[in-house]
Amino acid sequence: MVKYVLKRILYLIPVLAGVALIVFTLLYITPGDPAKMMLGERAGEEALRQFRQENGLDRPFFIQFGNFLLKAVTRGDVGKSYITKRPVTEEIMEAFPQTLKLAGYSMLIALCVGIPFGIISAIKQYSMFDTTVIILAMIGISMPAFWLGLLLILLFSVNLGWLPSSGFESFRAMILPSVTLSTGSIAMLTRMTRSCMLEVVRQDYIRTARTKGQKERVVIVKHALGNALIPVITVSGLQFGYLLGGAMLTETIFSIPGVGRLMVNAIMMRDFPVVQGGVLFVALAFSVVNLLVDLLYGYVDPRIRADYK
Amino acid sequence: MKNSEGKKGNILDVRDLVIHYELEESTVRAVEGMSFTLGYGETLAFVGETGAGKTTTALGLMRLVPSPPGRMVGGEIFFEGRDIMKASGEELRAIRGEKISFISQDPMTSLNPVMSVGSQIAEMVVLHSGLSMRESRARAEEMLSLVGIRKERMGDYPHQFSGGMRQRVLIAIALACSPALLIADEPTSALDVTIQAQVLNLMKGLKERFDTSMIMITHDLGIAAETCDRVAIIYAGRIVEMADTESLFTEALHPYAIGLFNSIPRIDDDRDLLDALPGLMPDPARLPQGCPFHPRCAHASQECENSAPGLEDVGNGHLLACWLRGKRNSEVGSVAQ
Secondary structure, three states, X not given: OHHHHXXXXXXXXXXXXXXXXXXXXHHHHOOOOHXXXXXXXXXXXXXXXXHHHHOOOOOOHHHHHHHHHHHHHHHXXXXXXXXXXXXXXXXXXXXXXXXXXXXXXXXXXXXXXXXXXXXXXXXXXXXXXXXXXXXXXXXXXXXXXXHHHHHHHHHHHHHOOOOOOOOOOOHHHHHHHHHHHHHHHHHHHXXXXXXXXXXXXXXXXXXXXXXXXXXXXXXXXXXXXXXXHHHHHHHHHHHHHHHHHOOHXXXXXXXXXXXXXXXXXXXXXXXXXXXXXXXXXXXXHHHHHHHHHHHHHHHHOHHHHHHHO | OOOOOOOOOEEEEEEEEEEXXXXXXXXXXXXXXXXXXXXXOOEEEEEOOOOOOHHHHHHHHXXXXXXXXXXXXXXXXXXXXXXXXXXXXXXXXXXXOOOEEEEOOOOOOOOOOOOOHHHHHHHHHHHHHOOOHHHHHHHHHHHHHHOOOOHHHHHOOHHXXXXXXXXXXXXXXXXXXXXXXXXXXXXXXXXOHHHHHHHHHHHHHHHHHHOOEEEEEEOOHHHHHHHOOEEEEEEOOEEEEEEEHHHHHHOOOOHHHHHHHHOOOOOOOOOOOOOOOOOOOOOOXXXXXXXXXXXXXOOOOHHHHHOOOOXXXXXXXXXEOOHHHHOHHHHOOOOOO
């Protein structure tokens, strides 16, 4: 088990290096001179050259990339923001708690709503409940977050005045953004749980449990759910990874100073180091969540546990 | 405890059982008026092709036909004198596993992949015995060694066992509460031939030990001959012939049964082709009028097309559903040549 975890952590290195290379290249070929960005359009030639030299911007691409990687790996240093002049890691670490809070609440909502709805939908296949849930899930998946967010603000903040439209400190303020962000995940989890349950309840071992004289409730919860949840866990992990990195729209709409909004601002200001660091961080978060999911997977599925040894 | 000690008569009495699958576009008549009895300690074989309604009948006896689309349309099932058709959900749960248990045909898919085999056996014991979890696990260990698996493997999961071993686990589950009736649905058809014999011998031994009555569903006449007291030949949801094993094997009467016997290869004859029955079993959603076998029967007459024959005694408890029963000797001939 320990060996497996170590192996998986080692696998993270090429993944992150690959992500770093892609992001670095994209930003390198993007038009716009970072030196001018930092010093302003009116800076003199001499000052610009000096800045490029100090920051290694006049060196060849691969040397720049090598330096970037070396500093990132040895010191966790992915550069300084052009705008605030503060280390990027510091900025991200400041923003991350808000993102984590938002993603955590959203995931919690998605799990608490999506899985039960999926189960009931599957047990009562083709019923009114099932049909309604399928339609709602379809809408949930198709609805863009920014649109839903604006509608929710309009209804609950502007018209009814029940909930604040921005902020992140109080629990009340987190309700609207969490609901907005979780909609897509709820829909995904509902559909996934439903289809997995439908597949599992037709299996022979469910019949075996019934021939034992087991109560229907126990058959569903113990025998069916235990098997149906395995793929649902994978999807939940992917969703959580996506929530951690993909909350840009929701964070912007609700003015939550998280990693998503940090990156949106950085992109608009051409603050390359922050964008770079942000993307790397998102990739790291995604990979770590996936690793945790795979470990959880082994816990629930003995067939996979066998592969860990 | 002996199940059949001092008990006379029939443990199971099924009358005119009708089970349909009601699909949107059609109704599948899986079981059409099945009647039979099973004595205490007796083993009855259900022999027939895939789709003849054998498994549906078996599940019907436990009221476990998946519904929807399945529906128990009519008939009566008396098990130890109690009418199963009228039993409540709770009564049925008490009967399933404890009184009637079921071994299904595919050992690879019939065990829960995420539960250890020990827990799956113990689950059965806990449900019906009132024993604690620890005592139930001890009982599960006992059952496991009874079917020839070391008790150290209690904590192992189904994927760590071979097909034959898994079937043994299923047998251990089925017999854990010493049921009065065991229904085995093609228990060996998914296994290698060498393993088949082992499993069949194990079942025979345990059946005697627990003194269980048994219904053995199979499409293999050899297995029926080896393990069963009586054989029922099933075609399109009906019993077409039923007799004790010996008289059926020496003197099959129904043209379908004769066809089945003729399609078995024999080592001592030099035919190039087996005598296969012409045609296929009818689609149970579109059964033909009259006797369901008449389109494939070489001896079909107008009478066979018009109405279906009932199951009647032709002597010594040999039951037959065929209009030819009176003229048999002159026209059909016998299989024993």
